[in-house]
Amino acid sequence: MSASGSPTPSPSPTGPCADGSCEVTVGVGDVVEVPASYGLGPIEVTAVGGDDVEMVAPVHGSEYSIAGCSGGGSVTSQGGGGVRLRCGVGPAATLNDAMRLTVVEVRGSTAVLRVAPVS
Numbered sequence: 665m666s667a668s669g670s671p672t673p674s675p676s677p678t679g680p681c682a683d684g685s686c687e688v689t690v691g692v693g694d695v696v697e698v699p700a701s702y703g704l705g706p707i708e709v710t711a712v713g714g715d716d717v718e719m720v721a722p723v724h725g726s727e728y729s730i731a732g733c734s735g736g737g738s739v740t741s742q743g744g745g746g747v748r749l750r751c752g753v754g755p756a757a758t759l760n761d762a763m764r765l766t767v768v769e770v771r772g773s774t775a776v777l778r779v780a781p782v783s
Contacts, residue, residue: 687768687778690717698779700724703760705746709775715753717767717775722746732757733765758782 679697680686688696696707705722712718728747735749749765751757756766761782768776 681779685780689774689776691774702763703728712773712775715770717751719749720746728760730759
């Protein structure tokens, strides 16, 4: 709440994935902002290697779903509850029946991720 008593608006996501669709090169420590409608907060890359990318993200709400990536479990992400994901190069994973996440390729210590809404 602000000093005037009205709610402080949440900041809007910024960056290439803020509108819900992008292809971006990431490395360890990079954060990918996605719309709140995907049910996740900013996705932080925690490891890149072999054919896999590991990520953590805060979860909005009490439930989440993952298909196509290994993951799940409860982790602390940005001071709250979150989910850990491990996704390999290949077919898109579906998160929360709202977002598609594809690891397009892994190039040593970086990876190319594609984010898009489920259509």
